[in-house]
Amino acid sequence: xxxxxxxxxxxxxxxxxxxxxxxxxxxxxxxxxxxxxxxxxxxxxxxxxxxxxxxxxxxxxxxxxxxxxxxxxxxxxxxxxxxxxxxxxxxxxxxxxxxxxxxxxxxxxxxxxxxxxxxxxxxxxxxxxxxxxxxxxxxxxxxxxxxxxxxxxxxxxxxxxxxxxxxxxxxxxxxxxx
Numbered sequence: 001x002x003x004x005x006x007x008x009x010x011x012x013x014x015x016x017x018x019x020x021x022x023x024x025x026x027x028x029x030x031x032x033x034x035x036x037x038x039x040x041x042x043x044x045x046x047x048x049x050x051x052x053x054x055x056x057x058x059x060x061x062x063x064x065x066x067x068x069x070x071x072x073x074x075x076x077x078x079x080x081x082x083x084x085x086x087x088x089x090x091x092x093x094x095x096x097x098x099x100x101x102x103x104x105x106x107x108x109x110x111x112x113x114x115x116x117x118x119x120x121x122x123x124x125x126x127x128x129x130x131x132x133x134x135x136x137x138x139x140x141x142x143x144x145x146x147x148x149x150x151x152x153x154x155x156x157x158x159x160x161x162x163x164x165x166x167x168x169x170x171x172x173x174x175x176x177x178x
Contacts (some may be wrong), residue, residue, distance in 0.1 A: 026138040027114035031172040033087055035165050038080045043159040086174035099121075105130075108160040115140065121150075128154045133159075142169035 058066065105123040112118075115138045123130040132150030139145060146161040 012141060021140050022112065023109055023117055023119070024112045024114055026091045026094075026117065026136065026144060028087065028091055028138050029141050029172070030092070032084060032170040032174045032177060033167050034084050034170055035167040036080060037163060037165040038083045039079050039163045040078045041161050042175060043058065043157060053177065059060060081100050084170070086177050128152060143167070 096160075102123070104125045105121055108120040110118040110120055110146050112135075116136070118133065118135045121132050121134065122129070128153040130150055132148060134146065134148045136144065136146040144167040146167075147164075148161070150161040152159045154162070
C-alpha cells in the first residue's frame with residue numbers, strides 16, 4: 001500500500017515538474033506583427049580608437065558618421081528599432097519568443113499561461129556566463145509587450161542588457177515577411 005502511494009506521489013510530482021517547464025503559447029492572432037524594441041547596454045568593452053592619421057583623411061561628414069557608429073555600437077543611451085515579423089501557429093507552438101534550446105543554457109519556466117510567460121535563463125560557455133529573465137505579456141490577441149533583463153560576465157567584466165518591446169498585430173497576411 002505504501003509503495004503504491006509513493007509511486008502515485010512520484011508520478012504526480014514528475015508530471016507537475018514537466019508541466020511547469022512547458023511554455024504555453026500566448027493567445028494571439030497569427031499573421032503580420034510589428035515590434036518596437038528599446039534596448040540599453042552597459043559595461044560593453046571599449047571599441048579601439050581610430051588612428052589620428054585615418055581621422056585626418058576623412059571628410060567631416062565621414063568622421064561624424066564614424067563617431068556616431070562607434071557611439072551606437074558601445075551601448076550608452078537607449079536605442080529604439082522597429083521591425084515586422086510573421087507569427088505562424090508553428091512558431092507559437094515552438095516557443096518562438098525564447099528561441100531554440102541551446103545545450104549550454106538551462107531554462108526555467110517561472111510561470112506560463114496564455115496571457116503571461118516568465119522564464120529564467122542561465123548560459124555557461126567557456127569563460128562567459130549569462131543570467132537573465134524574460135517576461136512576455138499578451139495584453140490582447142492583437143497586442144503583446146515584454147521585457148528581457150540579462151547580465152553577462154565575460155572574463156570578469158559584467159555587461160548589462162535591457163530590452164523592452166511592444167508588438168502590435170497588423171493583419172492576417174504576412175506577404176514576404178518571415
